Amino acid sequence: MLQPKGRLARPQRKWELFIKDMKRDKHLFVLLAPYMVLFLLFTVLPVVISIFFSFTHFNMLEFPRWVGWENYSKLLWNDDVFLIGLKNTLIFAVITGPVSYIACFVFAWLINELNPKIRAFMTLVFFAPSISGNVFFIWQIIFSSDSYGIMNGFLMKIGFIYEPIQWLQNPDYMLKIIIIVQLWLSLGTSFLAFIAGLQTVDRTLYEAGAVDGVKNRWQELWFITLPSMRPQLMFGAVIQITSSLAVADVAMALAGFPSVQYGAHTVVTHLVDYGTIRFEMGYASAIATVLFMLMLGTNLAVQKLLKRVGE
Amino acid sequence: MKLAMRLKKRVNRSWQVDMMLLLVLGLFGSFMAVPLIYVMNNAFKPLDELFIFPPTLLVRNATLENFADLFQVMKNSWVPFSRYIFNTFFITAAGTAGHILLASAAAYPLAKHKFRGHKVLFTVIVLSLMFSPHVTAIPNYMIMSVLGWMDSYQAVIVPAFAYPLGLYLMKQFMEQIPDALLEAAKIDGASEYRIFWQVVMPLVKPAWLTLLILMMQMLWGTDGGSFIYSEQLKTMHYAMGQIIQGGIARAGVGAAVAVIMMTVPIVTFVFSQSNVIQTMASSGMKD
Numbered sequence: 001m002l003q004p005k006g007r008l009a010r011p012q013r014k015w016e017l018f019i020k021d022m023k024r025d026k027h028l029f030v031l032l033a034p035y036m037v038l039f040l041l042f043t044v045l046p047v048v049i050s051i052f053f054s055f056t057h058f059n060m061l062e063f064p065r066w067v068g069w070e071n072y073s074k075l076l077w078n079d080d081v082f083l084i085g086l087k088n089t090l091i092f093a094v095i096t097g098p099v100s101y102i103a104c105f106v107f108a109w110l111i112n113e114l115n116p117k118i119r120a121f122m123t124l125v126f127f128a129p130s131i132s133g134n135v136f137f138i139w140q141i142i143f144s145s146d147s148y149g150i151m152n153g154f155l156m157k158i159g160f161i162y163e164p165i166q167w168l169q170n171p172d173y174m175l176k177i178i179i180i181v182q183l184w185l186s187l188g189t190s191f192l193a194f195i196a197g198l199q200t201v202d203r204t205l206y207e208a209g210a211v212d213g214v215k216n217r218w219q220e221l222w223f224i225t226l227p228s229m230r231p232q233l234m235f236g237a238v239i240q241i242t243s244s245l246a247v248a249d250v251a252m253a254l255a256g257f258p259s260v261q262y263g264a265h266t267v268v269t270h271l272v273d274y275g276t277i278r279f280e281m282g283y284a285s286a287i288a289t290v291l292f293m294l295m296l297g298t299n300l301a302v303q304k305l306l307k308r309v310g311e
Numbered sequence: 312m313k314l315a316m317r318l319k320k321r322v323n324r325s326w327q328v329d330m331m332l333l334l335v336l337g338l339f340g341s342f343m344a345v346p347l348i349y350v351m352n353n354a355f356k357p358l359d360e361l362f363i364f365p366p367t368l369l370v371r372n373a374t375l376e377n378f379a380d381l382f383q384v385m386k387n388s389w390v391p392f393s394r395y396i397f398n399t400f401f402i403t404a405a406g407t408a409g410h411i412l413l414a415s416a417a418a419y420p421l422a423k424h425k426f427r428g429h430k431v432l433f434t435v436i437v438l439s440l441m442f443s444p445h446v447t448a449i450p451n452y453m454i455m456s457v458l459g460w461m462d463s464y465q466a467v468i469v470p471a472f473a474y475p476l477g478l479y480l481m482k483q484f485m486e487q488i489p490d491a492l493l494e495a496a497k498i499d500g501a502s503e504y505r506i507f508w509q510v511v512m513p514l515v516k517p518a519w520l521t522l523l524i525l526m527m528q529m530l531w532g533t534d535g536g537s538f539i540y541s542e543q544l545k546t547m548h549y550a551m552g553q554i555i556q557g558g559i560a561r562a563g564v565g566a567a568v569a570v571i572m573m574t575v576p577i578v579t580f581v582f583s584q585s586n587v588i589q590t591m592a593s594s595g596m597k598d
Contacts, residue, residue: 021427027503028420035417036432038473043439046450053450060453103339110336113329120584124577125340128347131524131580132573134532134548137555138346141353141562150349153366184343189476189525189591196591217324231595238440238596246443268445275449276537288446299441 047292053285060279071286082287084262085270088175089245092266093298095179097244100186104236107187108194109221123195130188139181140254143167171263174255178264181250186243190236197232201225226309233309237302245295248272267291347573353566354378361562377563381554390542392550396571399531399547402464406471407526411519414477419507421478422485423493433482437596439475452537466538471530477522483593484518485511517586524587528576547572 022029054071058064075082111122129136142150145166152164167173201224206214209224226233248268251257255264258273267287275284348368353361355373382392420426421433451470460466488511496506512519534548551568580587 018427025420025424025426028424028426031416031420031503031507032432035413035473035478038413038469039436039439039475039478041454042451042470042473043447043475044435046447046454047442049450049453050446107336107339110332113332122336122340123584123588124581125344127580128573128577129343131528131576132347134534134551135347135350135569135573137551137565138350138569140555142346142349150366150368184346187343192587193591193594196588196593197595199588200592217328229595232591234596235594238437242441242443246445248445268443271445271448276452281449281453284449288449292442292446295442295446296438 050285050288050292053282054289056282056285058281058285060281064282067282071283072290075283075286075290081262081265082267082270085265085267088262088264089247089266089268091175092179092182092247093241093244096182096186096247097241100183100244101190101236101240103183104187104191104240105194105233108191108198109225111195112198123192126187127191130185130191134249134253136181136185136250137253139177139184140168143173143177143254145169168255169260171259171261174259174263178247178251178254181254182244182247185250186240188239188243190239193232193236193239194229197229198225201228230306230309233306234303237306238299241298241302242295245291245298267294350566350569350573353563354570356563356566358563377567381564381567390545394543395545395547395550398464398544399533402467402533402546403527403530405464406468406530407523409468409472410474410477410526411522413472414474414481414522415512415515415519416507418478418481418485419511422482423488423490423511436475436479436482440479448537455538461538462540462544463538464544467530467533467535471526474526474529476525480521480525480590480594481515481518483595484515484590487593488514517589520583520586521590524576524580524583527579531572531576 053064055066055068056064057067057070107126111119111126114122144150144152145168146152146164149164149167151167152161155161156164165173167177205224205228206220209220214220214223246268247266251259251264251266252269252272257269259265259269268291271284271287271291274280274287345368352368352370354377355370355375357372357374357376360367360371421429455461455466460469492510493506496510501509532548533546534552535544535546539545547568551565551572554568555565
């Protein structure tokens with residue numbers, strides 16, 4: 001490449017190159033533009049707005065007033081309900097996150113060993129709950145507090161209990177039931193990604209492994225299968241972590257909102273409370289920002305961990 | 312020869328463990344299936360069977376009463392039930408179609424061309440997979456009200472066009488198209504738009520079907536979020552919520568709505584399963 005002459009030549013040449021590139025790529029930008037405009041407007045801009053408003057006092061009526069870190073300090077030190085929500089969210093995430101992730105993998109792995117027809121059927125059985133819209137209200141009927149609830153009816157029939165249990169009003173049961181329902185719903189996109197990933201693992205690797213002294217299916221799993229599908233494992237982790245930290249719909253549908261003694265309160269229900277009921281937008285934005293940071297941090301940490309699979 | 316024998320029996324497998332794992336699979340499989348089986352049976356139960364104690368899982372004398380009642384019950388409400396069905400269909404169809412079109416158009420340059428900023432754009436997309444829509448719900452509400460889109464179909468439909476997961480999967484899938492094919496089209500004088508529309512799009516049919524499934528599932532279950540208030544614009548999911556509020560007396564009708572709700576996504580998945588799995592195979596993030 002020619003060396004630019006003099007001090008002025010360089011930025012000018014860079015600019016010309018830039019224009020040239022833009023002209024060459026203009027068709028590409030036309031293809032990209034519609035999606036990107038909407039993406040910026042409905043995904044990126046809201047995040048930016050949210051971070052900005054988290055430093056203000058804003059109630060949708062008056063003009064936002066800058067308050068610095070006040071929302072955050074109130075949130076983390078003076079808001080007991082938020083801490084309950086955070087605790088519940090972490091309990092959810094720590095249980096449903098890894099369990100659903102491992103379940104997605106284990107079931108995908110087991111299904112993959114079946115013959116194709118049964119495989120397709122079992123995939124449907126495991127995937128159906130997550131795809132069937134929001135029919136998780138079924139669980140509300142199953143755990144209904146009267147004796148028509150199938151769980152109470154069953155337990156009373158076998159004589160295990162004598163009167164119906166108030167499953168969804170009792171903070172002791174609430175959290176556990178929501179965890180079960182969340183797990184029931186959680187074999188979604190990442191489950192499919194794992195099934196697909198397993199089908200792309202190079203078969204000859206297993207033969208080579210057998211020759212090299214891989215003795216059983218567990219060694220096969222750790223040394224061959226898992227490392228081969230590391231990209232899908234990463235993808236699944238992102239999806240699974242994000243959804244396990246955002247538990248709210250199930251909690252609100254089953255335990256009501258607000259739930260008895262905040263037994264099923266989560267970060268997102270707290271966000272809904274301040275955002276759509278109290279209209280304290282600045283405070284709600286601070287909650288959203290904390291949640292965003294939590295998701296980002298967990299994702300990055302887990303991705304680092306996953307890079308060590310099969311070592 | 313010895314290796315070939317062992318491969319036929321499948322390497323490193325013992326039948327005892329096989330049986331144990333199958334048992335595990337069956338056990339959890341029924342945990343997944345029972346609630347859905349229960350609700351399907353409930354939808355066909357006559358009134359007296361719904362109130363049997365203890366409740367039964369399977370229906371004995373199946374009837375279509377609940378489906379007839381559904382339209383009967385909703386006849387007295389503000390809008391007929393068919394309106395909710397139409398709204399859900401319309402939102403799902405428009406949102407899914409727009410998403411497939413725009414996400415594929417944007418995925419093609421990202422997958423097959425190196426231009427200024429392509430890495431940054433893709434990084435932002437990957438990052439945005441990492442937060443749930445709840446984080447952006449409130450600012451989105453403000454944006455909608457600034458745009459004047461409150462209480463309209465487009466408040467639900469247009470944001471769905473730019474859902475990040477679809478673009479991500481589409482881009483990963485498009486990367487597998489051989490460059491030589493695109494080069495050939497270019498040498499034959501095709502423009503970028505033509506390459507995209509006539510060469511790339513037909514090749515990524517499995518990816519479309521995947522996006523169809525994912526978007527459909529999302530939009531089909533939408534209750535209109537915080538944007539839709541008029542009764543005429545509300546969706547089936549919302550109506551379902553109202554019916555279920557009716558409590559035990561409406562259990563059969565509620566189950567009937569639920570069956571209508573879940574049938575469409577499940578049937579679509581059954582018909583596109585192999586394509587969906589083919590797309591997901593390319594879904595990984597490279598480290």
